[in-house]
Amino acid sequence: MISSLADRIEISLVGKGGQGMILAGMILAEAASIYDHKNTVQTQTYGPEARGGASKSEVVISSGEIDHPEVINADILVALSQEACDKYSPGMKEDSLSILDEENIDCTPATPFVRVPITRLALETTGRVITANTVALGVLVGLTEVVSRQSIEKAVLARAPRGTRQLNRSALLKGFEAAEALKMHT
Template sequence: MSPKQAAKSQKAQFQKTEIRLSGSGGQGLILAGLILAEAAAIYEGKNAVQTQSYGPEARGGASKSEVIISNTEILYPKTTRLDYLLALNQESCDKYAHDLKEDGLLLADSDAVEHVPPIKVISLPLVRTARDKVGRIMTTNIVSLGALVGLSQVISVASLEKAVLSRVPKGTEELNLSALKYGLELAEEGKKYLEE
């Protein structure tokens, strides 16, 4: 580990990480937030708070789920300055991109989000991967989680896997593990793209 990396990992140890998952209602973002928070809180022993905001509709409408992960007590449970933002549609990208920290990362769906702001962005075909490669568009949330964790390493893949398995419906474990795998692969592609 280079000194720069070491300093970064030490910083990460004391900092709190603020993540927002956004898109439209019905995309499973609240479940994704819950899985992320559970992976951090239960399987990694950190503190985590997950909150959400959604409209009165059952489907459609704007939906967001927020997760704060920290090694110390979390008081105010909502995010203020984001480290990571997942945007699955243009509306949520436009609405929330300015909440990112200067060095924060926007992870956007490359098909749904056409216009991205001039900040650190990785655009990946999250919905398309869920639909075409995993075979179920419903797994967009898990593909996205895989990509987000692969890029951010805010928790370990092993913890994420455990949390996914404990929360998805019975009989869909294989499907969701495959979604996770595709998400992690996307993250690898995304990293290259960021380095370029």
């Protein structure tokens, strides 16, 4: 497969504009590059609107040199909205994993997937829907270990606006917890 060069891992984080998926991609890329010392490229695609529309952040992680900077056939998809899921889930690798926000997404991709109530967990844990992207990062790392838990925590905290570190930390830990629960059931 053309995307299977060295140990290239391709991750797409998708949602509606405003859900913070581009920021989530940046944080994941910082965890991989600054803290895990791996080659990393992050790219993003968004529409002209400031809110709404499908928004996508892509992170490619490899121990080798990364040439093509975009996802070719994703290994991992995290989707927070139906439109973005429909638009970006085709083309996933056969042995890929899609992590879908249970309440926002109502479809069944042809490739392996799990449903997690990401937005609801965010609301219950922090009282703020806006932390769904941090919960999503927790689920993603908890399930796939694509970066280490310590690294994603450092990266989340380094990006957290002043006064929200504890809030973001609890959102991330809730994501880890949800991942553990899923692993217990499978």
